[in-house]
Amino acid sequence: MQTIHLLEADGTLQQLEDNWASQCEAVGEDFEGFAPSAMEPIRTFAKKATEKEWAIGVADGDQFMAVACAIRTMQKGFAGWVLRVREVTVCPLLDYGNLDENSYVDTLIAILNGALKLSESHLKADHIKLHLRSPADAVFFRAFGNTLDSKGVFAATEAHGAWLTISKVAPLQLAK
Numbered sequence: 733m734q735t736i737h738l739l740e741a742d743g744t745l746q747q748l749e750d751n752w753a754s755q756c757e758a759v760g761e762d763f764e765g766f767a768p769s770a771m772e773p774i775r776t777f778a779k780k781a782t783e784k785e786w787a788i789g790v791a792d793g794d795q796f797m798a799v800a801c802a803i804r805t806m807q808k809g810f811a812g813w814v815l816r817v818r819e820v821t822v823c824p825l826l827d828y829g830n831l832d833e834n835s836y837v838d839t840l841i842a843i844l845n846g847a848l849k850l851s852e853s854h855l856k857a858d859h860i861k862l863h864l865r866s867p868a869d870a871v872f873f874r875a876f877g878n879t880l881d882s883k884g885v886f887a888a889t890e891a892h893g894a895w896l897t898i899s900k901v902a903p904l905q906l907a908k
Contacts, residue, residue, distance in 0.1 A: 733797060733838065735846030737854070738778045738787040745778040748789050751796045755824035770821040773801050786855065790842045797839040798822045802847065804855040810899075812858030815851045817843070820863060844896075851900070860898045 738744045753763040777787035784805065790798040800820045807814040822839060825831045844862065851857040890897050 733790050733792045733842035733845075735842070735849060736789045736791055738774065738789050738799070739781055740775075740779045741781065744789070745775065745787070747794075748774075748796045748799065751794070752824055755795075759824050759828040759830060761824055761828070766824055767821045767827075770799070770819045773819050774799050774821075777801055784855070786850075788846060788850070790839060790846060792838075792842075796823055797826065797835070798843055800843060802850055802855055804857055807859075807861075810859050813856060814859045814861055815847060815855050815857035817847045817860065817862045848898075858900055860900075862896045862898075864894045864896060 736744055738748055740746075749763070752766065756763040756766050774787045777785050784803065786802045788800050788802050789796045790800075798820060801818045803816045803818065804813055805816060807816070820843060821827075822836070826836050826839060847860050847862060851860050
């Protein structure tokens with residue numbers, strides 16, 4: 733799966749909307765009624781195209797599996813840039829259970845992998861905060877984070893409520 737910067741100007745936003753409209757039709761849903769609170773910021777970010785706020789899509793071939801907003805910001809409590817991934821929304825086929833559980837897990841992993849790659853390239857950040865969609869996602873990412881922590885892959889990973897936080901660098905230590 734690949735992470736795509738969704739933009740109105742290059743047609744990727746329209747590709748997403750066309751694909752999800754087809755998926756909605758397959759599950760008997762009206763696309764305009766599918767996840768309107770998540771799609772509004774996706775459209776806004778895709779239209780304004782700033783350097784720090786991106787609409788992203790996770791695609792498997794020509795099928796979009798998920799979307800999210802990726803925001804690079806400075807945030808209280810963190811030393812360095814933070815990449816916040818919000819409004820994670822899976823495609824209608826996943827949302828309605830028409831694809832198997834492995835497709836869902838693969839999509840979650842692709843979202844995290846995409847965030848890591850963005851934090852190393854276009855939206856450079858020392859920390860990633862991923863807002864999870866459901867309590868089941870929190871369980872998955874908590875286990876995932878604990879495994880990464882035990883292997884020393886990142887400086888720190890932790891789950892708080894609906895957020896998974898990954899710090900790629902050690903936190904700033906203040907001298908006393």
